[in-house]
Amino acid sequence: MQPWTPRDREGEFDRNWVRVSQEVExxxxxxxxxxxxxxxxxxxxxxxxxxxxxxxxxxxxAGYVSDDFELIVRGRPCRVERSISRxxxxxx
Numbered sequence: 001m002q003p004w005t006p007r008d009r010e011g012e013f014d015r016n017w018v019r020v021s022q023e024v025e026x027x028x029x030x031x032x033x034x035x036x037x038x039x040x041x042x043x044x045x046x047x048x049x050x051x052x053x054x055x056x057x058x059x060x061x062a063g064y065v066s067d068d069f070e071l072i073v074r075g076r077p078c079r080v081e082r083s084i085s086r087x088x089x090x091x092x
Contacts, residue, residue, distance in 0.1 A: 027078035
């Protein structure tokens with residue numbers, strides 16, 4: 001048996017993130033989400049990307065952060081935000 005490595009944990013996180021993202025995307029597409037909330041989700045994603053990009057100069061990292069914010073915001077009406085937040089924080 002191979003020793004556990006941080007890369008293993010990263011792979012597990014990625015698989016869970018993608019699974020939850022697909023679940024949220026299905027819910028978000030099918031749900032009756034108010035236009036204002038859809039716009040708010042877009043605004044949060046854009047502003048989080050811009051803030052991190054300006055602060056770090058790393059656009060790839062900014063993309064990861066904005067993806068996480070989008071997943072949390074969109075997950076809330078789908079009732080999955082707690083599990084998402086817990087997984088993101090646990091990985092850090």
